[in-house]
Amino acid sequence: MAYSSEDFDIEMQSYNTKIDAASAVLNGVSVDLNKPFDAGLWKDPLFVTGILTGSSLVNAQQQMLIQLSNFQGSGKTMQDYAAYIVQCGTWYGSGTCPFIPYTSMTGAAADQAWNNFKNLYLSTKQSIEYTYRDEYGITNNCYNGCIGESEFNMFENNFAGFSTPFWDGSFFTHPDQACGFYKFFNYTNKVPRFIKNVGDYDMTGDPLGSIWTNNRTGT
Numbered sequence: 001m002a003y004s005s006e007d008f009d010i011e012m013q014s015y016n017t018k019i020d021a022a023s024a025v026l027n028g029v030s031v032d033l034n035k036p037f038d039a040g041l042w043k044d045p046l047f048v049t050g051i052l053t054g055s056s057l058v059n060a061q062q063q064m065l066i067q068l069s070n071f072q073g074s075g076k077t078m079q080d081y082a083a084y085i086v087q088c089g090t091w092y093g094s095g096t097c098p099f100i101p102y103t104s105m106t107g108a109a110a111d112q113a114w115n116n117f118k119n120l121y122l123s124t125k126q127s128i129e130y131t132y133r134d135e136y137g138i139t140n141n142c143y144n145g146c147i148g149e150s151e152f153n154m155f156e157n158n159f160a161g162f163s164t165p166f167w168d169g170s171f172f173t174h175p176d177q178a179c180g181f182y183k184f185f186n187y188t189n190k191v192p193r194f195i196k197n198v199g200d201y202d203m204t205g206d207p208l209g210s211i212w213t214n215n216r217t218g219t
Helices: 005-014 018-022 054-069 078-088 107-139
Strands: 024-026 029-031
Touching (some): 018 024, 018 107, 054 107, 078 107
């Protein structure tokens, strides 16, 4: 069985120290999980041709690279942001909190920073995955984000768009869309079941390429 994106996540979560993460064994290969992207190579299967292809793959890679190099626009790498949380999370002094870069940290503090880093990485990855899941559902008229969401807005995602003096778009075009104008109220108080992994969806043909050029990153 091919080594999957979910396998990578499970393995990454299993390492609790920075030193152990530096010599992790994934799919029989020793890798440094402190560097999910290193020397131009991805270690995470999500960002290697397979689940995503074409511009969808390139755009997903780009979104993760942006966060790895400048996490949430902080001016810090994701690693150093993780280190900052450990060292300066309760900083109340004047000026800028001095902190040791992630790569130079050792001991218990380094292990805390590693756990912060892996959580930041995996949550960022999940946000990218969920963006693709949502767009897949919207594109294929099988979006289910309204299930169990009492505050669901049917006007989002053009499920009941108003772009002209008359109703158009999914209001008439997609009457069978579960979260569309005609049916969303049947599901907002229900409980979602059988949640799928991103790997369950057929991402070939790049049905979602336009999402990134429209700056809808989901992060």
